[in-house]
Amino acid sequence: MEKTRIEVKENYQELDSVLEKYKGRGGVLIKALQEAQEIYGYLPREILIHVAYELDVPLSEVYSVVSFYSLFKTKVSGKCHLEICSGTACYVKGMKDLLEYLDENLSLKPGGVSEDGKFSVSTANCVGACSAAPVIKIGDELYGEMTLKSLQKLLEEHGHE
Numbered sequence: 001m002e003k004t005r006i007e008v009k010e011n012y013q014e015l016d017s018v019l020e021k022y023k024g025r026g027g028v029l030i031k032a033l034q035e036a037q038e039i040y041g042y043l044p045r046e047i048l049i050h051v052a053y054e055l056d057v058p059l060s061e062v063y064s065v066v067s068f069y070s071l072f073k074t075k076v077s078g079k080c081h082l083e084i085c086s087g088t089a090c091y092v093k094g095m096k097d098l099l100e101y102l103d104e105n106l107s108l109k110p111g112g113v114s115e116d117g118k119f120s121v122s123t124a125n126c127v128g129a130c131s132a133a134p135v136i137k138i139g140d141e142l143y144g145e146m147t148l149k150s151l152q153k154l155l156e157e158h159g160h161e
């Protein structure tokens, strides 16, 4: 059964077996954090504290590694994370309608995750493609001139039934 990302916070058993192999070794923090993220899907504060404690590394060092490398996520996100540009051009061209669509159809609000865990959404500052407003970013891909119809299609392409 696929692990739901949120409910496992208190269960450190799997994490502890990962950390066990790294204890007492130098230069292993990034690798340990990568494996922790593979287990939980993201790295909430309590996991960072646990890793710091178990590896005997200052928490400040753990935080600086996590914030330096963009591969680390400290917030839960869906398998597909949509960033909806909220810069001026996108705002004027209706980014709010896109947000409303997600709320109405997936009960998905900025900062949230859809019930099936497939989608999460946040707003972003101008992503630099104003002439194609309104713009949605997924990973490194930009999707411009978004309408409710193209948003629906985009969601379907990313697994929405």
Ligand code: FES
Binding pocket: 085, 086, 087, 088, 089, 090, 091, 125, 126, 127, 128, 129, 130, 131, 133, 134, 135
């Ligand atoms: S305002 Fe959205 S891309 Fe610039």
